[in-house]
Amino acid sequence: DTAVSQTPKYLVTQMGNDKSIKCEQNLGHDTMYWYKQDSKKFLKIMFSYNNKELIINETVPNRFSPKSPDKAHLNLHINSLELGDSAVYFCASSQGRQRGEETQYFGPGTRLLVL
C-alpha cells in the first residue's frame, strides 16, 4: 500500500487554466506539506497543514490555494497557471507528536508542465 499518494503524476496544461493536485496519506499522520521542486531541482516548502489547520504559508502567489478536507488529504489548487508554475510538486506527511516522529515521508511527485 502506498503511504503517500498523489494524483495525477503528470499534468500538462495550457497557460491560464486552473488545475488541482490531490494528495492522500494512509500513515495516520497529523501534518501534511506541499513542496515545489523547480527546474534546477531545488526544493522549497509552500504550505503545511496540521490537523486541517494551515500552519505554514510561505511566500507563494495567491493563485495557489491549499485545502485540507481531513487529516489524510491535502489538495493544491492552482488558478490562472503561468509558465513559471512548471515544476514538480511533492506532497509529504509527518507525525511530529514526539521525538522520533519528525521524518517527513514524500509522495511520488506531480510533474506539472504549463505550455
Place this chain on the structure above:
Amino acid sequence: AQTVTQSQPEMSVQEAETVTLSCTYDTSESDYYLFWYKQPPSRQMILVIRQEAYKQQNATENRFSVNFQKAAKSFSLKISDSQLGDAAMYFCAYRRGIIQGAQKLVFGQGTRLTINP
C-alpha cells in the same frame, strides 16, 4: 533563517568504492534534525538517514553513515561499497527541533551522484 549548502553539484565514484557528500548548514538553534534524502531518476524522495543534533553519536544505516560535526555545522554522508542503485540526487535537509506541529524542511541544492561500473 536557516540555510543548507551542498557545495558539490556533482560527484562520481567507482562501483564498490567509498564516496563522501558534503553538507554545511547555518542555524542559531541548538536543537534540530538533519536528514539526507535520495532522489533517483524515478523522482521519488527516499529518506536515507537522519541525525538528531542532541545526539553526539553519528547515525548509521547499513552502508550509509554520517559525520556530524555540530560545532562546525557540518553533516556529510558517506556511502561505502557504492552500488549502481546508489546513483541519484542526494539532498541534505534541516528541520528545527520543535517537536509538535508543522516544521518545514530546508533543503540544500543537491548533489548528483554517478556510479561508474
